[in-house]
Amino acid sequence: MNNLRPILDLLDEATTQRSQSVLMELLFWRDGFLCPFTGFSFTAPGRHVSARSVHIFPFSFQDKPLTLKALETFTGRQLALEAIKYINHPCNAFNAEKNAHYTYDKLAWGIEAVQDGDQRRYFFREVRPDEISSTIKLSEGQEIVSHSGPADGQIIQKPEPSYCNIKLAIARAMHACGVSDIIAEMYGDDDDDEAIVNQPVYLGGPFVSDEVLLRRLDDRLLS
Numbered sequence: 001m002n003n004l005r006p007i008l009d010l011l012d013e014a015t016t017q018r019s020q021s022v023l024m025e026l027l028f029w030r031d032g033f034l035c036p037f038t039g040f041s042f043t044a045p046g047r048h049v050s051a052r053s054v055h056i057f058p059f060s061f062q063d064k065p066l067t068l069k070a071l072e073t074f075t076g077r078q079l080a081l082e083a084i085k086y087i088n089h090p091c092n093a094f095n096a097e098k099n100a101h102y103t104y105d106k107l108a109w110g111i112e113a114v115q116d117g118d119q120r121r122y123f124f125r126e127v128r129p130d131e132i133s134s135t136i137k138l139s140e141g142q143e144i145v146s147h148s149g150p151a152d153g154q155i156i157q158k159p160e161p162s163y164c165n166i167k168l169a170i171a172r173a174m175h176a177c178g179v180s181d182i183i184a185e186m187y188g189d190d191d192d193d194e195a196i197v198n199q200p201v202y203l204g205g206p207f208v209s210d211e212v213l214l215r216r217l218d219d220r221l222l223s
Contacts (some may be wrong), residue, residue: 001183006018007155011089018088024053027095029153033144037100038135038173052101056092056111056163075166083163092146094146099133107175108132110168111144113161127171 005217009027016021028051033042034047042051042140061067062084072080086092096104103109112123123137148154 004152004155005153011156015086015089018059020053022053023088023090025095026055026090026153026156027051029149030156030158031095031153032149033145035095035097035100036144036146037138038097039137040097040135042095050099053093054096054101054104056094056159056167057087057088057104059087059172062087071166073138075162076220079162079166086160093155093161094159097133097135100190103131103133105134106131107171109136110171111159111164111169113159113164115161120161122159122164125168127168127175132167158215166182174205 040049078187108128122144
């Protein structure tokens, strides 16, 4: 494979230097230039949309000790350490149209991954249907089919099934117990903790400390 060395170099740069642009390049190389959720093209000519690189385990996990501790408690130390090491690796990411990305971060939908022999299959799962972006054309249970990039790109690891399924389980659990709705209500709250406003609805949001989020959640549950 003529491109094996460049791909290995890019993988190292994405993982060690946490380069977002390099990660996106790798994902294009692996999955091509069509959004598998919306069907929109990421490139000209014609109508196209901007791509967003979506992290399954949020990029900010690496700086969230309480979130990582919770992950370790429920999944084991090895997976929690993997989440830090591979947080910006293609096995923890995929490209999507921006509104699909936004509603994934809000835990409105998730991905169920199934190991089928040597193949990995991925299925679209609704969690909070009313909040799923209208740009998404997939329905509950529909298989997610990525349009492969160049042949050389197929050596790039696809999303790790355990990451997808854990993220889906978190989304379902938060929805079932009402936590996601409580956090969603914090959007636009006018109070002292302005940092919480307009942040994603998952533990590990990029600009909100675990302490602030958990304290606010505790206050709401006790009120």
